[in-house]
Amino acid sequence: MATFALLAVGDELLDGLVREGNCTGLSSRLRAMGHRVLEVRMVPDEESSLRGALLEVVGRVDFAVISGGLGPTHDDRTRSVLAEVAGSELVWAGEEAERVLSRYEGEIRSRLEGPLRSQLMVPRGARAIYNPLGTALGVELELSGTRVFALPGVPREFEAMADLLLGEGRIPPASEVFARHLLLVGVTEGELMELASDLHERFGVRLSILPSYGYLRLFARCGDPGAIEGYVEALRSVPRLAESLIEGDSLLGEIRRLCAGRFWLSVAESCTAGAISRAITDEPASDYFRGGVVAYSDEAKVGLLGVDPGLLEREGAFSAPVAESMAEGVRRLLGADLGLSATGIAGPSGGTPEKPVGLVFLGISSPRGTFSYRFHFRGDRGIVRARTVNKALEILWRELKALVG
Amino acid sequence: MATFALLAVGDELLDGLVREGNCTGLSSRLRAMGHRVLEVRMVPDEESSLRGALLEVVGRVDFAVISGGLGPTHDDRTRSVLAEVAGSELVWAGEEAERVLSRYEGEIRSRLEGPLRSQLMVPRGARAIYNPLGTALGVELELSGTRVFALPGVPREFEAMADLLLGEGRIPPASEVFARHLLLVGVTEGELMELASDLHERFGVRLSILPSYGYLRLFARCGDPGAIEGYVEALRSVPRLAESLIEGDSLLGEIRRLCAGRFWLSVAESCTAGAISRAITDEPASDYFRGGVVAYSDEAKVGLLGVDPGLLEREGAFSAPVAESMAEGVRRLLGADLGLSATGIAGPSGGTPEKPVGLVFLGISSPRGTFSYRFHFRGDRGIVRARTVNKALEILWRELKALVG
Numbered sequence: 024m025a026t027f028a029l030l031a032v033g034d035e036l037l038d039g040l041v042r043e044g045n046c047t048g049l050s051s052r053l054r055a056m057g058h059r060v061l062e063v064r065m066v067p068d069e070e071s072s073l074r075g076a077l078l079e080v081v082g083r084v085d086f087a088v089i090s091g092g093l094g095p096t097h098d099d100r101t102r103s104v105l106a107e108v109a110g111s112e113l114v115w116a117g118e119e120a121e122r123v124l125s126r127y128e129g130e131i132r133s134r135l136e137g138p139l140r141s142q143l144m145v146p147r148g149a150r151a152i153y154n155p156l157g158t159a160l161g162v163e164l165e166l167s168g169t170r171v172f173a174l175p176g177v178p179r180e181f182e183a184m185a186d187l188l189l190g191e192g193r194i195p196p197a198s199e200v201f202a203r204h205l206l207l208v209g210v211t212e213g214e215l216m217e218l219a220s221d222l223h224e225r226f227g228v229r230l231s232i233l234p235s236y237g238y239l240r241l242f243a244r245c246g247d248p249g250a251i252e253g254y255v256e257a258l259r260s261v262p263r264l265a266e267s268l269i270e271g272d273s274l275l276g277e278i279r280r281l282c283a284g285r286f287w288l289s290v291a292e293s294c295t296a297g298a299i300s301r302a303i304t305d306e307p308a309s310d311y312f313r314g315g316v317v318a319y320s321d322e323a324k325v326g327l328l329g330v331d332p333g334l335l336e337r338e339g340a341f342s343a344p345v346a347e348s349m350a351e352g353v354r355r356l357l358g359a360d361l362g363l364s365a366t367g368i369a370g371p372s373g374g375t376p377e378k379p380v381g382l383v384f385l386g387i388s389s390p391r392g393t394f395s396y397r398f399h400f401r402g403d404r405g406i407v408r409a410r411t412v413n414k415a416l417e418i419l420w421r422e423l424k425a426l427v428g
Numbered sequence: 429m430a431t432f433a434l435l436a437v438g439d440e441l442l443d444g445l446v447r448e449g450n451c452t453g454l455s456s457r458l459r460a461m462g463h464r465v466l467e468v469r470m471v472p473d474e475e476s477s478l479r480g481a482l483l484e485v486v487g488r489v490d491f492a493v494i495s496g497g498l499g500p501t502h503d504d505r506t507r508s509v510l511a512e513v514a515g516s517e518l519v520w521a522g523e524e525a526e527r528v529l530s531r532y533e534g535e536i537r538s539r540l541e542g543p544l545r546s547q548l549m550v551p552r553g554a555r556a557i558y559n560p561l562g563t564a565l566g567v568e569l570e571l572s573g574t575r576v577f578a579l580p581g582v583p584r585e586f587e588a589m590a591d592l593l594l595g596e597g598r599i600p601p602a603s604e605v606f607a608r609h610l611l612l613v614g615v616t617e618g619e620l621m622e623l624a625s626d627l628h629e630r631f632g633v634r635l636s637i638l639p640s641y642g643y644l645r646l647f648a649r650c651g652d653p654g655a656i657e658g659y660v661e662a663l664r665s666v667p668r669l670a671e672s673l674i675e676g677d678s679l680l681g682e683i684r685r686l687c688a689g690r691f692w693l694s695v696a697e698s699c700t701a702g703a704i705s706r707a708i709t710d711e712p713a714s715d716y717f718r719g720g721v722v723a724y725s726d727e728a729k730v731g732l733l734g735v736d737p738g739l740l741e742r743e744g745a746f747s748a749p750v751a752e753s754m755a756e757g758v759r760r761l762l763g764a765d766l767g768l769s770a771t772g773i774a775g776p777s778g779g780t781p782e783k784p785v786g787l788v789f790l791g792i793s794s795p796r797g798t799f800s801y802r803f804h805f806r807g808d809r810g811i812v813r814a815r816t817v818n819k820a821l822e823i824l825w826r827e828l829k830a831l832v833g
Contacts (some may be wrong), residue, residue, distance in 0.1 A: 039456025051444025063470040160712025296709035297466035304701035323719035
C-alpha cells in the first residue's frame with residue numbers, strides 16, 4: 024500500500040462553479056488498487072498557494088498527483104512552481120514534445136513552437152508525460168522523497184494520462200488487495216446495518232458503503248480472496264439481501280442479461296418525463312428497448328396511451344389505476360413485452376393534503392399481468408425524480424427475474 | 429472580503445465513492461457574497477489527519493468551515509478534535525441540545541440522552557449551532573483568530589445549517605461586491621476569448637468561466653455596479669455574443685418565458701432517449717410542455733411518429749430528413765405548436781466511416797416551418813448525449829426567439 028495526496032488546481036473549483044471530479048475519480052481507482060489517499064486539496068490558480076500546498080504535502084506521502092495549471096495562459100502556474108520547488112529551470116521536453124508537435128501542422132504547430140511553447144516544457148531533470156489528447160505535457164519528478172505527477176485538469180486528458188501512468192506501472196498496484204463491487208437494490212443503510220452490521224468485521228473485510236437514492240453500492244476489500252468470497256456468501260445467506268444483491272455495480276447489465284433475446288421493453292413517463300428511458304439507455308439498449316412515451320400532459324395520457332378520460336377524471340392522474348393503464352397502453356402502443364410507467368408529483372408545486380409532493384405510482388405490465396406500486400419519496404424535485412427512476416428500474420429488474428424464474 | 433478554508437471530513441470522499449458537494453455549494457455562495465475561498469481540503473475520518481489540517485488552516489484564514497464527522501459513531505471525530513485543539517472538554521450543549529431533544533420522544537429520546545448523547549455536546553466555551561433537520565448539533569468557536577464552524581456532513585443538514593449561519597449574519601456578506609451570472613448559449617471558450625478576451629479587464633471585472641457542453645456560464649464580480657453594467661453592455665455590443673447572451677443562469681427560464689401562454693412543446697428523441705424531455709422538465713413545465721416520444725427503435729419512429737419506412741430505408745435513421753419527419757410527427761401526434769427531435773449515434777458502437785459516432789441530427793418543426801441541423805460531437809456516449817441535449821435546447825430557444833420576434 025502506498026500513500027497519496029491529490030491536489031486540484033483552479034479558481035473555478037474554489038469558486039464553486041464546478042465540482043472537482045478528477046481527484047474523485049482517481050481516488051476511486053487508487054483505492055481499488057489497494058492504495059490510500061490521505062488528502063485531497065483544491066487550491067487557487069496562484070503560485071504561492073500551490074507552492075504552499077506542495078511543500079506541506081511532499082515528504083509526507085509516497086505519491087502526489089496534481090491536476091491542472093499546465094495550460095498556456097498566465098493562470099497556469101503548476102509548471103513554474105514545480106521548477107521552483109525543484110530548484111531547476113524549465114527546458115524543452117525533447118522527445119515527448121516532438122511527439123505532440125508531430126500531430127499538428129500549420130498555424131497550430133507554429134503557435135506550439137511559439138506563444139504556446141510553454142506547454143511543452145518541463146523542469147530540467149523531470150520526466151515529461153505524453154498527452155495523447157491535448158497539447159499540454161504532464162510532468163513527473165521526485166521532491167523530498169515523494170514522487171510527484173502533474174497532469175492537465177481537462178477531465179478527458181487527466182483521465183487518459185492517469186490511464187497511461189497506471190497502465191505503465193508508474194503507479195504500481197499494491198499487490199495484496201482483493202476488491203469486489205456489490206450492489207444492493209432497494210436496500211437502505213438501516214436495513215443493511217440491522218441484517219449484517221458485523222459481517223464484514225467477522226471476515227476482516229474493509230467495507231465502503233455508498234447510498235444512492237434507494238440503492239446501496241458496496242465496495243469490499245481485503246488481503247484474502249477467500250475472505251471476500253466468504254463475506255459475499257454470508258450476505259447471500261440473508262434472504263432479504265440475497266434477493267437484492269447484484270455482484271458488480273451494474274443494474275443495467277443485469278436487466279440486459281435478463282431481457283436479451285426474450286423481451287422488448289417500453290416506458291410511459293409522466294413525472295419523470297424521460298428520465299427512466301434515459302437511464303435505461305445509459306448503455307446501448309437497442310436490442311431490448313423499443314422506446315416510450317413522455318405523457319407529461321393529460322392529453323398525451325389519453326390521446327397516446329389510451330388512458331380512459333373518465334378514469335383520469337375519477338382517480339386523478341396520480342393514481343394506481345392510471346399508472347396501470349399507462350403501462351398497458353405503452354406496451355400495446357409499442358408492441359413490447361413489458362410496459363413500465365411512472366406518474367406522480369415531483370414538486371415543488373402541485374401537492375395537496377391527500378396527494379402530497381413525492382407521491383409516486385409506478386406501474387408494470389408484463390406477461391404475468393399488470394401491477395402497480397405506491398411510494399412517498401422525500402426530497403426536492405431532483406431527488407424525487409432520482410428515487411423514482413431507481414425504484415422503477417428495481418421493479419423492472421424484479422419483474423424480469425420473476426418472468427425468467 | 430473575508431478569507432475561508434473549507435474542510436470536508438469522511439473516508440467516503442477519499443475513497444472516491446462520492447463527490448464532495450457541501451464545500452462546492454458553500455464556495456459558490458461565499459463567492460457570490462464577495463468572499464474568497466483559499467482552500468478546500470478533504471481529510472479522512474481520523475483524528476490525526478483532521479487535527480493536522482485544522483492546525484495548518486487556523487490563523488491563516490478568517491473563517492474555517494468543517495463538514496462532517498459530527499455523528500454518533502466511532503468514525504465521527506470532529507467534536508473531540510475541536511475540544512482537544514481548543515484545550516477544553518466536551519460538555520452538554522444546554523439550550524440547543526434541549527431544543528433538539530424536545531422534537532423527539534420515546535426510544536429515540538432516550539437514545540439521545542444515552543448512547544447518542546455525544547451528538548448534543550460541544551467543547552466548553554463553544555457555541556452550539558442548532559440542527560433543524562437532524563440530531564447532531566454544529567459547533568462554532570474561535571481558534572488562533574480564525575472563526576471555526578463545524579456542521580454535519582449530511583447534505584440536507586449541512587445546507588440548512590449553512591443557511592442559518594448566513595441568514596443570521598454569523599458569516600456576514602462583504603458589502604462592496606456586485607456579482608452577476610451570465611449564460612452564453614452555444615458559444616465556446618475560444619470564441620469568447622477571440623471576441624472579448626480583454627473586456628473584463630478593461631472594466632475591472634473578475635470573471636470566472638465555466639464551459640458546460642456547448643454553453644459558457646460566466647460569473648462576473650467587481651466592487652462597482654456600474655462597471656458590471658458596462659461590461660454586460662460591452663458584451664452586448666458584439667453581435668455574436670448579444671444573440672447568445674442570457675442574463676441569469678437559466679435557459680429553461682427563458683424558454684418558459686417565451687412559451688408562456690403562446691406555444692405548446694413536444695419532443696421526439698432517438699439517441700437521447702428522453703434526456704431532452706427530462707431536461708425541459710428539470711423545472712415544472714406543465715403549462716407549456718405537452719410531452720414526447722422516445723423513438724429509440726425504427727418501429728417507434730414509423731409506428732408512432734409516422735416516419736415513412738421508405739425514407740428510413742433510403743436515408744437511414746441518422747439523417748436530416750428523418751429528424752425533420754420526427755419533429756413534424758411528434759408535433760402532429762401531440763397537437764403541439766412546436767416539435768423538437770434528435771436522432772444520431774451516441775456510441776460507443778454503431779458508427780461507420782460515413783456516419784461516425786457523435787453524428788447527430790436535430791430537427792425542429794414550428795409555425796415558421798421545419799428545419800434540421802447536423803452536428804458531429806466528440807466524446808463518449810454520456811458527453812455526446814449531454815452536448816445533444818444542450819444543442820437541442822439552444823435550437824429550441826433560438827426558434828422561439830425567431831417566432832416571438
